[in-house]
Amino acid sequence: MEQQEIESLVQYVTEKIVQKLNLSTRSEKHLLFVDQAVADYPKEVIEPLKEEFQLIVPYEIEKSEAVGLLVKRLSFQQMSALSQLQVVDYTTKLCVRCLLNGLPVWVLSYEVEPKLLRKEASYPLWKKVSEIYEQVQRLGIVSIKNTYELTEKIQCYQSKKQKSTQGKKEFLTEKKLKEQLTKGRSFQDILAENQLTPLARDYYLQWKLNRKSE
Numbered sequence: 131m132e133q134q135e136i137e138s139l140v141q142y143v144t145e146k147i148v149q150k151l152n153l154s155t156r157s158e159k160h161l162l163f164v165d166q167a168v169a170d171y172p173k174e175v176i177e178p179l180k181e182e183f184q185l186i187v188p189y190e191i192e193k194s195e196a197v198g199l200l201v202k203r204l205s206f207q208q209m210s211a212l213s214q215l216q217v218v219d220y221t222t223k224l225c226v227r228c229l230l231n232g233l234p235v236w237v238l239s240y241e242v243e244p245k246l247l248r249k250e251a252s253y254p255l256w257k258k259v260s261e262i263y264e265q266v267q268r269l270g271i272v273s274i275k276n277t278y279e280l281t282e283k284i285q286c287y288q289s290k291k292q293k294s295t296q297g298k299k300e301f302l303t304e305k306k307l308k309e310q311l312t313k314g315r316s317f318q319d320i321l322a323e324n325q326l327t328p329l330a331r332d333y334y335l336q337w338k339l340n341r342k343s344e
Contacts (some may be wrong), residue, residue: 159184161196162284163228165221171202175238178277191227197284198234199224204271206242206259213265225271234287235271236280304329 162183168176179185183197201221204212211218215226225235244260251259267273274280302310302324310320317334326334 160288161186163188163191163196163199163224163233164202165199165224166202171200172238175277175280179280182281188224191224191231191233196233197287198236199228200280201225201235201237201271203239204237204241204266206240209240209242209266210262212269212271213262215269229270234283236274236283237271238274240273301325301327302330303327304333306330307333 160183162179162185164171164185164187167187168180168185176185179200185200188196201224204221207218208222211222212225215229217223217226228235240263242259244256244263247259248256272283274283300323302320304327307320307326307330311317317337321334
């Protein structure tokens, strides 16, 4: 097990123990996952982020906890592996887990940049590297240049996430539907806030038929 993994495991276990004791170590800031110790990131990038986000190296990825993952640097080997969703080390494992949980991944720098490689490498090599780079981008691993750009992307992600959750209705079973009706609520109000399961919908349709026959 890598040192980063051990440290994140200790942090994860500590948080779980504290939760059991009904204590909270978390601030009101949103979580932003990082793949390296905070001190290893460029100061001009990490300092502004520390004011807005709680930065942690995670052991376990939980979709609801963070706004995404910030990766300091991807090597060509890591980029090549991620283009096929393969795990070769701790960083690629974090990236894949975040992607599978619907979390975006932002990268500060790459070992190999297609634009720079174009001047030095042969066309077939440049084309292959470009394809890998584009595949990584399509999967949701996006390059960023500075804190301002990252903050914009985080805000955009949060806005999309909020819109996707707005208007979602909970499913209501037949039993729950009957309970709501006995409390005096109308079908109109219930349907405005909930989706009906097949049995609940059958009950509702039968109720409509009964009303028409009266």
